[in-house]
Amino acid sequence: MTIDLVRGIFTNRTLNLRSIKAIGYDMDYTLIHYRTDDLERRAYEITRDRLSAKGWPVAHLQFDSGSVVRGLAVDLELGNLVKATRFGYVIRAAHGTRILNYEEVRNAYAGTLVDLAETRYEFMNTLYSISEGNLFAQLVDLFDTGSLPMVRSYSELSSAVQRALDRTHVDGRLKAEIHADPDRYVVPDPEVVEALLDQQLAGKHLMLITNANWVFTNQMMELAFAPYLPAPMTWRELFPTIIVSANKPSFFSHDHHFYRVVDEENALLRPHTGTLDEGSVYYGGNAMVLEESLGLSGDEILYVGDHLFGDVHVSKSMFRWRTALILRELEAELRAMVGFQETEGNLMGLMAEKGELEHERAQLRLAALHEEFQNGGSGEQTSSGLDRIQSLVTALDDQIAPLARESGRLGNPTWGPIMRAGNDKSLFARQVERYADIYTSRASNFLFETPFAFLRAPRGSLPHDA
Numbered sequence: 258m259t260i261d262l263v264r265g266i267f268t269n270r271t272l273n274l275r276s277i278k279a280i281g282y283d284m285d286y287t288l289i290h291y292r293t294d295d296l297e298r299r300a301y302e303i304t305r306d307r308l309s310a311k312g313w314p315v316a317h318l319q320f321d322s323g324s325v326v327r328g329l330a331v332d333l334e335l336g337n338l339v340k341a342t343r344f345g346y347v348i349r350a351a352h353g354t355r356i357l358n359y360e361e362v363r364n365a366y367a368g369t370l371v372d373l374a375e376t377r378y379e380f381m382n383t384l385y386s387i388s389e390g391n392l393f394a395q396l397v398d399l400f401d402t403g404s405l406p407m408v409r410s411y412s413e414l415s416s417a418v419q420r421a422l423d424r425t426h427v428d429g430r431l432k433a434e435i436h437a438d439p440d441r442y443v444v445p446d447p448e449v450v451e452a453l454l455d456q457q458l459a460g461k462h463l464m465l466i467t468n469a470n471w472v473f474t475n476q477m478m479e480l481a482f483a484p485y486l487p488a489p490m491t492w493r494e495l496f497p498t499i500i501v502s503a504n505k506p507s508f509f510s511h512d513h514h515f516y517r518v519v520d521e522e523n524a525l526l527r528p529h530t531g532t533l534d535e536g537s538v539y540y541g542g543n544a545m546v547l548e549e550s551l552g553l554s555g556d557e558i559l560y561v562g563d564h565l566f567g568d569v570h571v572s573k574s575m576f577r578w579r580t581a582l583i584l585r586e587l588e589a590e591l592r593a594m595v596g597f598q599e600t601e602g603n604l605m606g607l608m609a610e611k612g613e614l615e616h617e618r619a620q621l622r623l624a625a626l627h628e629e630f631q632n633g634g635s636g637e638q639t640s641s642g643l644d645r646i647q648s649l650v651t652a653l654d655d656q657i658a659p660l661a662r663e664s665g666r667l668g669n670p671t672w673g674p675i676m677r678a679g680n681d682k683s684l685f686a687r688q689v690e691r692y693a694d695i696y697t698s699r700a701s702n703f704l705f706e707t708p709f710a711f712l713r714a715p716r717g718s719l720p721h722d723a
């Protein structure tokens with residue numbers, strides 16, 4: 258069976274699934290996918306209303322789902338959203354909701370490289386960033402007109418948005434709405450259950466490690482998994498290790514204590530010391546005790562999550578776990594790219610033709626210089642040759658420009674494909690490459706690879722490859 262490209266698993270660093278003994282999963286946007294438009298819209302609206310109740314003049318604002326994508330950086334100094342290449346060069350930027358033109362981008366960023374280690378930048382790590390980025394951009398517009406005297410800077414504005422949005426995710430309202438109307442928010446995926454059953458059958462120790470609280474986790478896992486499990490199996494039986502309210506990324510970097518959920522009905526906790534027992538539900542804790550309980554080393558553990566920093570970056574850099582990033586947007590992008598393949602081929606052909614003409618032109622120029630220097634020639638012949646080439650290049654440019662524009666709009670008309678920045682890889686792609694051993698659109702794509710796959714990284718391409 259060949260695997261559909263769109264559902265493929267893509268490998269940065271070779272991973273033999275046979276040598277993986279335990280697989281940990283994040284829940285939200287990893288095991289359970291939400292309709293991003295609907296969920297982010299509600300998160301946005303509840304947050305907007307919370308700010309409005311505090312007296313912010315925001316009641317009229319509306320969610321604009323396509324306006325931001327994961328992988329952008331928020332520039333807190335200038336109030337911009339920017340897309341950068343893997344080297345940090347900004348290729349596109351918006352101030353608030355207004356897209357900057359070429360000149361404006363150059364003026365703002367000619368001497369600046371986006372470095373995510375600087376506090377100036379906030380990286381949009383997950384699909385949850387979409388409501389946040391959209392609201393922030395719209396509030397920058399309001400801030401610029403002097404309508405938000407309660408904050409003094411873009412940075413304060415961003416913190417205020419973040420705090421309000423965190424409240425939205427923590428308090429029960431959005432969760433209650435999801436639970437009351439799961440069909441509206443949750444995208445069912447029977448294959449994810451099949452994939453995990455196969456992994457369990459193959460002897461993998463499955464773990465659920467989520468920041469969600471126990472009540473919500475239990476409700477959602479029941480809803481998403483129960484209909485597809487063979488009776489009388491429950492979702493709990495899939496996961497010998499369950500950790501809720503894990504507080505990632507802190508889970509990987511601090512030694513918070515574990516609590517055991519002793520009364521699951523009422524979510525009552527009791528402090529827990531020592532290693533973890535299978536079958537219990539734990540709260541909080543840290544990855545060090547977890548590793549100890551499993552008796553495994555980092556390279557025997559695979560962690561699968563959608564948050565580039567909280568799931569993948571920290572687990573890789575602190576524990577050298579093997580890592581998988583879930584990137585749902587990839588499906589639509591891959592489909593768009595497949596549809597664009599023929600045009601992309603034409604574009605490459607035209608670029609190659611242009612390259613040859615440019616080389617010819619450069620040689621002609623140099624020949625003319627030599628001629629002038631040695632014989633005092635007039636250069637007339639050269640000038641007519643240069644004119645001829647110039648008109649050919651101009652004609653090619655007219656063909657190239659619309660195709661290049663189209664290519665830069667795949668996935669999102671403003672920001673383009675998340676993994677690419679113009680001809681280069683995006684800063685997001687660079688982060689993925691560094692921290693995610695593999696990436697794929699959904700956890701259920703493991704089904705097609707089986708638990709025994711040898712996921713081999715392609716031979717890396719280098720500029721001097723023939």
Ligand SMILES: [Mg+2]
Pocket residue numbers: 283284285286287562563564
């Ligand atoms: Mg998640």
